Amino acid sequence: NAGVMQNPRHLVRRRGQEARLRCSPMKGHSHVYWYRQLPEEGLKFMVYLQKENIIDESGMPKERFSAEFPKEGPSILRIQQVVRGDSAAYFCASSPRAMRYNEQFFGPGTRLTVL
Amino acid sequence: DAKTTQPPSMDCAEGRAANLPCNHSTISGNEYVYWYRQIHSQGPQYIIHGLKNNETNEMASLIITEDRKSSTLILPHATLRDTAVYYCIVRVNDYGQNFVFGPGTRLSVLP
Numbered sequence: 001n002a003g004v005m006q007n008p009r010h011l012v013r014r015r016g017q018e019a020r021l022r023c024s025p026m027k028g029h030s031h032v033y034w035y036r037q038l039p040e041e042g043l044k045f046m047v048y049l050q051k052e053n054i055i056d057e058s059g060m061p062k063e064r065f066s067a068e069f070p071k072e073g074p075s076i077l078r079i080q081q082v083v084r085g086d087s088a089a090y091f092c093a094s095s096p097r098a099m100r101y102n103e104q105f106f107g108p109g110t111r112l113t114v115l
Numbered sequence: 116d117a118k119t120t121q122p123p124s125m126d127c128a129e130g131r132a133a134n135l136p137c138n139h140s141t142i143s144g145n146e147y148v149y150w151y152r153q154i155h156s157q158g159p160q161y162i163i164h165g166l167k168n169n170e171t172n173e174m175a176s177l178i179i180t181e182d183r184k185s186s187t188l189i190l191p192h193a194t195l196r197d198t199a200v201y202y203c204i205v206r207v208n209d210y211g212q213n214f215v216f217g218p219g220t221r222l223s224v225l226p
Contacts, residue, residue: 042217043153045213045215048213093158103161103164105161106159109156109157
């Protein structure tokens, strides 16, 4: 059973460009979480999605950031008009629909560098 | 979710037990203790979790004090590959809750 997959693993963008980060959850998992980790800091929750629904986006910046988890295909975290402060590692985690203890399985992350 | 306090760093000799403490004095009755670790910028890896009983799995043991105000993660025979940042997280078990990661403890296993 493949784990959580994220791509690209590394992404370089210039200021003002758009960044699209993709996350394929583990098979059978319908819940996806996005976290951001700035250099030398801990992970910060951004958004929690179920298929086609955003459940909790309390950690998302109010502007330029959006997330989706369509019925078919991976979850996408989109950052418009990137700035240098967006440079970070972005981790996706997934959990199954009916797991009692809500253990989350993390992907390897996408490292975004904004030049 | 309750706040946790962990030492910023610890050393452990290879082959010895690593005992990582965590204080969570404001934990409430329905909050679980979770442990994750992050090896060199990889995605966090689940280790173990518990409510009030001690727990053991193939990776580690979790000892929770009777008053639940603190806990200890034990890696019984630490190897160099256990060098990582270890996060103690306390949270309710409502489905869909995110995890709040603090700074954790940076464990260095020394040869």
